[in-house]
Amino acid sequence: MVVVDASEFGAEGFDPKRWINAALDARHPSEPLDRFLADAEERLRSAADDAAAALERDSGDALRRVPLACRDALRLRDDAVALRSHLASVLQSLSLAEGSSAESIAALARIDTVKQRMEAAYTTLQDAAGLAQLSQSVEDVFSSGNLPKAAETLATMRHCLSAVGEVAEFANVRKQLEVLEERLDEMVQPRLVDALSNRKVDAVQDLRGILIRINRFKSLEVQYTKIHVKPLKKLWDDFELKQRSSKVDMEKLSGESISGLSFSSWLPNFYDETLLYLEQEWKWCLTAFPDEYKSLVPKVLTETMSELNSSFVSRINIATGDVIPETRSIAKGILDVLSGDLPKSTKLQNKHLQALIELHNMTGTFARNIQYLFSESDLAVVLNTLKAIYSPYETFKARWSVLYSLLR
Known part of the structure; x- marks a missing residue:
């Protein structure tokens, strides 16, 4: 079970990928990866919602605490000569109040930073969960023969891999992705040769899009x-x-x-x-x-x-x-x-x-x-x-x- 500590997200140099890696290292070996990721995703989302609610609540309180001394100063402006000594006291109070407001704003900024970092970690968790699912279902996509969908799936997997970073649990997925990209390239080549040889513009452009999606345009250039x-x-x-x-x-x-x-x-x-x-x-x-x-x-x-x-x-x-x-x-x-x-x-x-x-x-x-x-x-x-x-x-x-x- 993942424990979300809000103080970690407020620390200097917080890294979502390092936080994900630490959470995965703490996972019990018997707990399935996909269940662990889903639980972590839910707990982080809940913590992010709590942070957002706290931010909204504290913002309202801060606005209500605007010093009354500001309005008093405006009201006493006309008879300032007679009430100089009182005005000095009011100004002193106002100065103290401004200091309190600055502290409140700084606290709100720290809460907002924590909230943003939680959201980043939540997004990274979503990518990790999505990567695990795609890794299991990608063979079905290839079996369907739908090359554009296969290219889109591989592109999504590569995006998710870049988001989670060097997570040990996904090292095999990185190797799997390279093999699948080469496999898709080989599936495209016969169709590409036919399309280029017979000047099928629409087919050529579709196949070009597939190869670009998996960073394999070079193979089109070589074939052409x-x-x-x-x-x-x-x-x-x-x-x-x-x-x-x-x-x-x-x-x-x-x-x-x-x-x-x-x-x-x-x-x-x-x-x-x-x-x-x-x-x-x-x-x-x-x-x-x-x-x-x-x-x-x-x-x-x-x-x-x-x-x-x-x-x-x-x-x-x-x-x-x-x-x-x-x-x-x-x-x-x-x-x-x-x-x-x-x-x-x-x-x-x-x-x-x-x-x-x-x-x-x-x-x-x-x-x-x-x-x-x-x-x-x-x-x-x-x-x-x-x-x-x-x-x-x-x-x-x-x-x-x-x-x-x-x-x-």
């Missing part, structure tokens, strides 16, 4: 990026298919071995199709994710460029070698010349560098279009995206001094 990186990678991979097809067709016509479609002629088309795809996603996300579209769509391009980086560097390198028959015949480029792996007769020429600059200019045009498309995004997001776009050229820029010295 994963789905939309694939089409862009497919566009990139189409180059090799088109190159082989072009090579076969041209060899049939000429009867000679021909390299086929060049990367420098194909790259602008890749950039155009990528830009068109991102523009469509930007418009759709403006409706589906009005609060996150400014970061979601740039993330797709950033991740795509990250996954394509090594392949992009390789294609740029070979493209710089295509402009000279000597390096084109062995499918080598600037980086191979700089590495020293080629015969000494193979020299770096101005055309190699011009080809690199032309490719960089194509990328610059694409970067400006992307900067315009993402102009509403935060500056840090835009800069990070532009850095990803130009990243394949970093390998060449790092060797720029060597390039320059070889061409002098």
Whole structure:
């Protein structure tokens, strides 16, 4: 049984969570937790009601004790000259009365503090009792398949846990909550993939709300990026298919071995199709994710460029070698010349560098279009995206001094 001592609530530095912990430590092991919490909640509520009644009663008494000397002073104001000595006595009485009133107000303030602290402890007890009930009923909510209700239940459990603090009796509930949040996330994912793939705006927004409720929006961002990186990678991979097809067709016509479609002629088309795809996603996300579209769509391009980086560097390198028959015949480029792996007769020429600059200019045009498309995004997001776009050229820029010295 919980004993409520009002003096504890008036002490300096009173902590509702520490008071709850102390009460739980004093609980007899044989007494059920939920019954103990319910009893404590009722006794604290009763004590809080008593404190409120005392506050109201003492406030009335204090008002009735307003010194009569105040009214006497007003009544004697007109003949103050004749009654100076009496007025001095009255003023002295008034001063004493004011001191008594100040003490009464201070006492009322202390009672009000106790009342507020009791109410805080009562609320914490309610959270503890609610947490115990939710922990027992949450499996039924999951079994029903109602994902929004499951998310709301888990959010309420997390709120209750933050209210009761590190109470030993609820340590297992904290672990249970983490497992349930992961479980709900896994239940959402198949529906999320379907909704994103088929552009179901209403379904996407409902699932977004569920994930945000359990602090799992990151999983939506990951899934969205994963789905939309694939089409862009497919566009990139189409180059090799088109190159082989072009090579076969041209060899049939000429009867000679021909390299086929060049990367420098194909790259602008890749950039155009990528830009068109991102523009469509930007418009759709403006409706589906009005609060996150400014970061979601740039993330797709950033991740795509990250996954394509090594392949992009390789294609740029070979493209710089295509402009000279000597390096084109062995499918080598600037980086191979700089590495020293080629015969000494193979020299770096101005055309190699011009080809690199032309490719960089194509990328610059694409970067400006992307900067315009993402102009509403935060500056840090835009800069990070532009850095990803130009990243394949970093390998060449790092060797720029060597390039320059070889061409002098």
